[in-house]
Structure formats: C-alpha cells, structure tokens
Amino acid sequence: VFTYSLMIKACCETGSHDRAIELFKEMHRSGVSPNVVTYNTLMDAFGKAGKLEEMEEIYSMMLEHGACKPDVWTQNSIIRSFGRAGRIDKMEQWFQNLTNLGLQPDVVTLNCLMDAYGKEGMFKKMVSVVNYMHKYHYKMNTITYNTLLDAYGRAGEIEQMEQTFHIMKCKSVKPDSVTFCTLLNAYGKKALRNKVKKVWLQLENSDVLPDAAVYNAAMDAYRRAGTITDIESIYQAMIMNRCRPDFFTYNIMNLAYRSQGLDDTAEKLLLQFQENGWSIS
RNA sequence: CAGAUUCUCUCUUGGCA
Secondary structure (H helix, E strand, O other): OHHHHHHHHHHHHOOOHHHHHHHHHHHHHOOOOOOHHHHHHHHHHHHHOOOHHHHHHHHHHHHHHOOOOOOHHHHHHHHHHHHHOOOHHHHHHHHHHHHHOOOOOOHHHHHHHHHHHHHOOOHHHHHHHHHHHHHOOOOOOHHHHHHHHHHHHHOOOHHHHHHHHHHHHHOOOOOOHHHHHHHHHHHHHOOOHHHHHHHHHHHHOOOOOOOHHHHHHHHHHHHHHOOHHHHHHHHHHHHHOOOOOOHHHHHHHHHHHHHOOOHHHHHHHHHHHHHHOOOOO
16 A cells, blocks of 8 residues: 555656556555555645646545545645635635544644635734634644745735744744745845845854755845845855755846846856756756 | 655746736
8 A cells, every 4th residue: 555655646746647546546456445645645646736626526535435534634635725726715614624524633734724824815814823823732833934924925024024033933943944935035025135134144053054945045035135246145155055056046147147237147157057067947 | 653645935927907
C-alpha cells in the first residue's frame, strides 16, 4: 500500500493524473486495498490541479467503499483546495463537515482557513480564526504567522503586519526563510527601502539560511524600493554564498536593468547566466 | 508504538473601475 501510494503521488507530481488513476485501478486488480493515505494522495493531487469535482467524486468513492474513513488530512486537503480556488462557501461547508464527522480541526486546518480568508481580504473572519485558536489553546506555529504576515502584507496593512511580526518574536516562534520573504515582499511593494534594509539585517543576524527565494525577494524588493546597487549587493551575496540563481533571479535583474536603460549590462547578465548554465526560463 | 499523504513566500500586470 505504501508503494502504491508513493507511486500515485509521483505520477500526480509529474501531472499525469490519468496514470495515477490507472495505478489506482491496478491496485484494485492486484487485490491491494487503498487506505486513507492512498485516497488522500489522489484527492490532494486533483485538488491541486484545480479538478475540484473529480476530487469530490473520489471522496464519495472513499465513503462508498467503506473500507476507510476520511481523516483530518482528507478534510484539510479539500478545505485547502477550495480555499485556493477562492470558493469560500464550499470551504466553510467542508469545515462544517469535518466537525460533523466528529473530527477535531488541527493547526493545518486553521492555517488553511486563515490563508483563504486573508487572500480574499476577509480579515474579520481571519481574525476570528485567530481568536478560535486562542480560545481552544492551539499553538500558532511559524506557518500560522507567515500566513497572517502575508495577508496583511498583500493588503498593504504594514502596521498590522509589523504588529503580528512583533507578537511572533515575543512568543519565540522562529521565523524561517518564508517569513523574511514575506516581509521583503510587503516592504518592497510599498517602496519602503529602509524597512527592506532592516529586514535584510535581521535575516543576516538570524540563524535562517537564505535560499534562492529570499535572495530573489530581496532583489525584487530593491527593484521596487531601492537602487541597482542595492540589487547587485544582494546578487553578489547570493553568489558568494553559493546559492544558485534561477529564472526568477534572471527576470528580476533583467527587468531592473532594462527599466534603467542599462541594456548592455542586461546583456552581460544573460551571458553570465549562459556561461554558468543557469536556467533562465 | 513508529513510518507514506495536507498548510505559508519570490519574477512575468492584461481587462474593468
């Protein structure tokens, strides 16, 4: 069963949902019964692909076969899928279903809800989830805070974002690379160059090791809020720390150079990428 | 009892207001 589940997951990750279904059927023929994880894996893949009706069909199959019951992971996948699609009504409906099944929402469930509300700008509802977490003594983790930070950041609510970040630090919840990415992104969009600088210093003084996404986020923040020199300093740091530039890096820098009319520098950048075999698409 | 599945971040900005 583990093997089949993993194979199905692999197929889904390469986008071959049909093969995943084939495997699922083959599994039946070989007399191996799918378990919750198998169903969860399949459903999650369809959900991520935006095939929400198919996902619900698989859910019905799971119920009909009766061999296994949906668990919190099942519900979380479904909730996440509808949340990502902006189908708040369906998401809430499935959240209801979770409690109707006698299951307890976990932190992941609540993070999914908050992310969906945040992305839809439904801050009252998002905050009510935060209150729910306090009331029932859920432990807010790094992802919880990252989700909140991103919600406020996207909305341009810098005050709220900073307050949230402050609480995060007070509660000793460890920031990770996503946290810094999120902050850089928000400050960049608001053209707050000094804030971007401050975040970068905090990152350097933390034990978080920057990944390509963080370097990219910092460069993009400086593209909007800073100077070419700012961007290049991050780029140098990226290379010195042996972090491989990717196509985000290229696009950001290329855009920055072009917007300043530095077409020749942009050409050099292209050459450098080609020489090093760094992907630019 | 443990092990496989679920949550957050970075370029690309068009259309309407």
